[in-house]
Amino acid sequence: MVRVVRASQVEIDAAVQALRDGELVAFPTETVYGLGANAQNPTAVRKIFETKGRPANHPVIVHLDSPRYLHRWVREVPSSASVLAERFWPGPLTLVMPRAANVHDVVTGGQDTVAIRVPSHPMAQQLLTAFGGGIAAPSANRYGRLSPTRPEHVRDELGDAVRVILDGGECQIGLESTIVACDAAQVRLLRPGAVTVTQLRDAVGQLLIGADLNSPRVPGSMPAHYAPLTPMVIVPAGEIDAQAAGLSQGGKRIAVLAQRLPLKAHKYVTWINAGRRPEQYAQDLYANLRTLDKAGCQQILVQDVPHDERWDAVRDRLVRAASRFSETDDTGAMAVLP
Numbered sequence: 001m002v003r004v005v006r007a008s009q010v011e012i013d014a015a016v017q018a019l020r021d022g023e024l025v026a027f028p029t030e031t032v033y034g035l036g037a038n039a040q041n042p043t044a045v046r047k048i049f050e051t052k053g054r055p056a057n058h059p060v061i062v063h064l065d066s067p068r069y070l071h072r073w074v075r076e077v078p079s080s081a082s083v084l085a086e087r088f089w090p091g092p093l094t095l096v097m098p099r100a101a102n103v104h105d106v107v108t109g110g111q112d113t114v115a116i117r118v119p120s121h122p123m124a125q126q127l128l129t130a131f132g133g134g135i136a137a138p139s140a141n142r143y144g145r146l147s148p149t150r151p152e153h154v155r156d157e158l159g160d161a162v163r164v165i166l167d168g169g170e171c172q173i174g175l176e177s178t179i180v181a182c183d184a185a186q187v188r189l190l191r192p193g194a195v196t197v198t199q200l201r202d203a204v205g206q207l208l209i210g211a212d213l214n215s216p217r218v219p220g221s222m223p224a225h226y227a228p229l230t231p232m233v234i235v236p237a238g239e240i241d242a243q244a245a246g247l248s249q250g251g252k253r254i255a256v257l258a259q260r261l262p263l264k265a266h267k268y269v270t271w272i273n274a275g276r277r278p279e280q281y282a283q284d285l286y287a288n289l290r291t292l293d294k295a296g297c298q299q300i301l302v303q304d305v306p307h308d309e310r311w312d313a314v315r316d317r318l319v320r321a322a323s324r325f326s327e328t329d330d331t332g333a334m335a336v337l338p
Contacts, residue, residue: 007123007166012130018163019044019131024051026140026154027127028168029119031092031177031193032147032286033154034063034137035162036127039073042104045136049106051161054143059109059217060136061094061117061177065128073114073134075100080204081182087203090120092173092194096181096216107136113216117177123168139176144225144324146286146293149174153290174283175313179218190218192312194282224324226286226317228293230255231325232300234318240303244269247299255292258303270295278310285314289321 007015015025022044025036035052037044039062049056062073067085070077075098077085084095099114108114119125128135139147140154140162148154149171154162178193180200188208189200201207211221220226235243240256241263248254248268256262256271259281272288274281292300302318305311 007126007168011164011166012126015127015164015166016131019135021163022047023163024048024161025127025135026148026151026158026162026165027124027135027137028121028151028166028171029063029124030121030172031119031175032149032171033140033151034124034135035140035154035158036063036135036137038131039107039134039136040104042106045104045106048136048138051158052138052141052143054138056106057109057217058138058219059111059113059115060107060138061115061219062103062107062134062136063124063128064116064118064134065125067118069134070116071100073100073103073116074098078182078184080187083203084180084182084187084200085118088195088199089118090125091118092120092177093117094177094179094191094218096179096190096218098183109217111216113181115179115218121168121172123166127166138219144222144227146226146228146289146321147176149283149286153286170283170287172283173279174285174287175317176220178313179220181216181218188212188215190215191220192316194313196309196312198309220320223320225320227321227324228289228300230293230297230300232289232302232322233325234304234322235301237303240301243301244271247301252299253295253297255295255297255300256303257288257292257300259305270297278305278314281305281311282314285317 018025019038081095094117096113096115151167173194178195179191181188187204253268259276261273262271
């Protein structure tokens, strides 16, 4: 079980002061670590984009400690959003709604919508309550890279660019939040996460899946994202051993992320058995990929995950990661697309 960590008052005070000074603070949520800035300070929010190397037209999520402050950020709250907030907040759900007039373009990527989340992690709640305002926070990593789920991931990747890193241990969920766009006419799932399609439909009834031409841009929606530096492909489950064995012949070092142990050991293969439980696999995914990324291998093979909704968020992240390296490589391996 993941340990639940609370910060000391000294740590919270330091983080709050950094936010008020226009500096960046990394903090844990139940999904991944966020790179936070005062959402009402455009100069501070721009530091997020500069530090991450994030395109300026990509919106960031505003984190609040309670839905009672929605009126400061949202022009109107659709009834569907109220239902979802009541059901899933605090928790791993982001709602995209019409933005209030005072919300700066740097937060919304120039759009007429704003993304809001109320996280459940106790340390995130401590920070948000003490700060008394919205914190704009994408994941605390370089743009397009693996999201951080442990404080050391933030330190390794961002270093001194962050004034304060609050150590809340390992994130419980390990994948970014579900993102849903709500307006008066419809509810649309724009990014899968721990809140599933079935749960959303149970709450609001009709649910559209995936973006259309009129959908707002949201975090993590680029075709290639969440990627390691080592080239990565997704391999059908029944072929993972054969591909690992074949590619490692001649001394080529191969890394494997699978859901079971290998049928036989191979000298040049680094193999991680991530198991068959979707929640545990998701929690460990980015940490496992970071481990394999540092293993000195020439390629990462990932066993394709089951095709049911409990694995939708994992599959989404894996497909986007593999897409960074094109659909085929010099071995002829094919990334499995949705």
